[in-house]
Amino acid sequence: MSSILKIERLSHKYSSSWAIRDINIEISQTGVIGLLGSNGAGKSTTMNILCGVLNQTEGNVYINGSDTRQDPENAKANIGFLPQQPPVYTDLTVDEYLTYAAELRSVEKSKLRAAVNEAKERTGITHFSRRLIGNLSGGYKQRVGIAQAIVHRPKLVVMDEPTNGLDPNQLIEARKLIREIAVDHTVLLSSHILSEIQLLCREIIMIEAGRIIFSDSMDAFNNYAQPNTLLVRFENPPSVTDLQQVTGIPRVEYLSNGQARIYFDGDKTVTEKIVTASVQLGWKLQEIHLEKGLLDDIFKQLSNQSPN
Numbered sequence: 630m631s632s633i634l635k636i637e638r639l640s641h642k643y644s645s646s647w648a649i650r651d652i653n654i655e656i657s658q659t660g661v662i663g664l665l666g667s668n669g670a671g672k673s674t675t676m677n678i679l680c681g682v683l684n685q686t687e688g689n690v691y692i693n694g695s696d697t698r699q700d701p702e703n704a705k706a707n708i709g710f711l712p713q714q715p716p717v718y719t720d721l722t723v724d725e726y727l728t729y730a731a732e733l734r735s736v737e738k739s740k741l742r743a744a745v746n747e748a749k750e751r752t753g754i755t756h757f758s759r760r761l762i763g764n765l766s767g768g769y770k771q772r773v774g775i776a777q778a779i780v781h782r783p784k785l786v787v788m789d790e791p792t793n794g795l796d797p798n799q800l801i802e803a804r805k806l807i808r809e810i811a812v813d814h815t816v817l818l819s820s821h822i823l824s825e826i827q828l829l830c831r832e833i834i835m836i837e838a839g840r841i842i843f844s845d846s847m848d849a850f851n852n853y854a855q856p857n858t859l860l861v862r863f864e865n866p867p868s869v870t871d872l873q874q875v876t877g878i879p880r881v882e883y884l885s886n887g888q889a890r891i892y893f894d895g896d897k898t899v900t901e902k903i904v905t906a907s908v909q910l911g912w913k914l915q916e917i918h919l920e921k922g923l924l925d926d927i928f929k930q931l932s933n934q935s936p937n
């Protein structure tokens with residue numbers, strides 16, 4: 630299958646400092662892909678380059694096989710963009726604005742009306758066709774923003790923090806809409822909120838200090854969060870080497886509070902083995918429990934690994 634989005638060694642420099650460095654991404658399927666990173670990580674820079682709003686310093690971006698620099702027209706025909714602030718004109722009606730957006734995206738004249746109607750239907754705004762955008766609520770303005778991003782039926786829809794600033798009801802509606810759109814589009818969505826990405830995305834790309842630090846399926850990320858460490862305390866602590874003699878323990882570290890963190894490789898009988906070894910070798914086990922990493926901790930842990 631050919632890639633819907635391919636990013637090769639993308640780097641961007643604002644004046645003297647690099648905002649993103651060596652970003653590589655390849656996406657070939659529909660569904661929601663999350664770009665997660667804290668404020669200033671480089672999400673907007675990456676998205677602005679993909680959408681042709683910003684010219685990269687180095688590297689290449691291909692949208693459905695077209696190079697955004699060599700063949701911008703074809704690349705842009707296959708991409709829809711919802712920036713952080715929906716790019717709507719408040720003094721136009723929904724119909725006027727979407728027609729204008731479709732024209733800008735080179736939708737053929739004879740197909741304009743059908744394209745606008747379809748985008749309105751998909752985003753649930755048909756009943757507001759003649760309403761001035763300035764008179765719509767924030768949630769509906771955002772729907773108009775999504776409608777302009779899909780009006781030309783692009784393969785890739787890029788959304789920069791689309792759920793930011795919505796109230797709880799608007800949030801539920803926006804998530805539902807994004808999921809529906811992702812059935813037949815690839816949606817690349819950015820957020821600095823991990824739980825938001827978990828709710829919506831099948832794949833997660835984490836970016837920190839301008840570099841990718843994790844890129845895999847949401848399932849793989851969640852598995853990463855499965856407990857694979859134990860916290861133990863002994864009255865008569867064995868050496869790290871002695872502990873590692875217990876089958877299935879690749880790594881041990883003693884913490885400053887006297888506990889030891891034992892990393893195990895998925896062997897569910899490891900607790901039993903440690904208890905047995907402790908009795909046999911006189912380590913006098915005082916405490917043993919599984920340590921489940923919280924997802925936010927894992928995010929922090931991965932973020933701290935990022936090179937500066």
Ligand SMILES: Nc1ncnc2c1ncn2[C@@H]1O[C@H](COP(=O)(O)OP(=O)(O)OP(=O)(O)O)[C@@H](O)[C@H]1O
Binds near residue numbers: 666668
């Ligand atoms: N126009 C600019 N000129 C100079 N530096 C910039 C500019 N835009 C962004 N930066 C810097 O580039 C880095 C990446 O910023 P970017 O906006 O891409 O991050 P982000 O992950 O989208 O953050 P946020 O969620 O806050 O929008 C930051 O250090 C930022 O200060």
